[in-house]
Amino acid sequence: MTSSGMRYGAVLPGGTATEQVQLGVLAERCGWDAVFTWEAAYGVEPWSVLAAMAVGTSHVRLGTMLTPLPWRRPWKVASQVATLDQLSRGRAILAVGVGATETNLPDTGEEVRLRERAEMLDEGIDLIRALWDGKGSYEGRHYRYHSGRTDLVAAVRPVQDRIPLWVVGVWPGPKSMRRVLRCDGLIPQFRESGTDAGPDGVRAARLWLAENGARADLDVIADGETPAGDPGAAADEASGWAKAGCTWWLETRWGVQEDLAQRIAAMRERLEAGPPRGAAEGATS
Numbered sequence: 001m002t003s004s005g006m007r008y009g010a011v012l013p014g015g016t017a018t019e020q021v022q023l024g025v026l027a028e029r030c031g032w033d034a035v036f037t038w039e040a041a042y043g044v045e046p047w048s049v050l051a052a053m054a055v056g057t058s059h060v061r062l063g064t065m066l067t068p069l070p071w072r073r074p075w076k077v078a079s080q081v082a083t084l085d086q087l088s089r090g091r092a093i094l095a096v097g098v099g100a101t102e103t104n105l106p107d108t109g110e111e112v113r114l115r116e117r118a119e120m121l122d123e124g125i126d127l128i129r130a131l132w133d134g135k136g137s138y139e140g141r142h143y144r145y146h147s148g149r150t151d152l153v154a155a156v157r158p159v160q161d162r163i164p165l166w167v168v169g170v171w172p173g174p175k176s177m178r179r180v181l182r183c184d185g186l187i188p189q190f191r192e193s194g195t196d197a198g199p200d201g202v203r204a205a206r207l208w209l210a211e212n213g214a215r216a217d218l219d220v221i222a223d224g225e226t227p228a229g230d231p232g233a234a235a236d237e238a239s240g241w242a243k244a245g246c247t248w249w250l251e252t253r254w255g256v257q258e259d260l261a262q263r264i265a266a267m268r269e270r271l272e273a274g275p276p277r278g279a280a281e282g283a284t285s
Contacts (some may be wrong), residue, residue, distance in 0.1 A: 004123050006241075006246065007248050007249075008248070008276065009036055009249070010034070010270070011036045011251070012024070012267060015044070017044050017045075017052070020053075021056060023035070024053035024058045024062075027060060028059065030273075030274050031274050033275070034060055035050075035062055036062075036063050036065035036250065037049055037050060038063045039067050040109055041204045047064075047083075050083055051083070054088035054091065060236055061093055062084060063092060063166075064164075065098050067098050069100030070099055070111055070120035070124065071111070073143075074131075077124075081158075081163060082131075083156060085158040085160055086159055086220075092237075093165070093166065094165050095165075095221075096121065096167050097121070098114065114212070119174075125179075125182065125183065126140070126223055127269075130161060131153065164185055164219065165181045168188075169205065171205040172204070177208060181212060184215060184219060185219035185221060188202055188221070196270065201251065202245055203244050206245040211231065221250060222241035222249050223250035223251070224237065227278060233274045239268050239278060240277040249276065250257060251275075251276075253267045253270065257285065
């Protein structure tokens with residue numbers, strides 16, 4: 001971790017499997033700390049891409065941003081992440097949420113009711129943790145898993161004692177934030193704009209989490225776009241979130257409105273410029 005406690009990742013905008021792997025290798029070479037891929041209903045399969053990145057890199061952390069867990073089989077996700085953790089020698093991160101319904105998704109017949117998805121997310125988190133802990137049984141309202149094949153559970157045990165599991169928390173929603181207490185990282189969303197959003201919202205959310213027993217090492221994630229050609233402005237943007245208590249800055253290029261090729265080119269340019277660290281931080285990181 002850097003001296004300021006902030007680490008830096010990039011969320012890839014898509015592309016072919018080969019293009020994404022190349023960007024992941026580039027990110028490590030240029031000093032980034034993590035690479036995240038987008039997970040779609042149909043598209044380039046992210047866990048296969050991340051596995052290829054794992055073989056071609058040595059220290060960059062790897063994960064999705066993010067996995068809509070209620071629309072996936074939790075035992076399958078647990079298998080994919082644990083396999084990635086083995087191949088990467090302990091560098092996997094799992095980021096999950098209920099799934100967005102307002103982003104022009106294909107109609108696949110999946111559950112769209114928010115209350116049901118929230119319940120499925122809670123059970124999915126518990127089931128995944130149970131499997132990673134070596135347990136072969138889980139019983140819930142939405143999911144059940146029972147297996148006598150202890151050899152399968154043993155073979156896919158993660159390298160990390162505890163794979164970081166980040167979850168979306170909608171501040172200041174108490175039900176959503178209580179879910180964060182069971183996880184390792186907060187991906188903050190804000191119910192309202194203004195004083196409840198941005199760095200001020202992060203400060204308030206961190207205070208609430210600390211008062212309610214969150215992990216002392218809980219990660220808090222910020223994301224956005226910083227300029228490739230202005231290191232000072234980029235560092236200032238990330239620094240504002242670090243001062244609010246964020247531990248990760250994730251660089252995106254979703255704001256590039258041109259076609260995918262242009263978004264990929266913009267991300268490549270940003271990766272090559274390096275993470276938005278301040279001058280003092282860069283000298284000691």
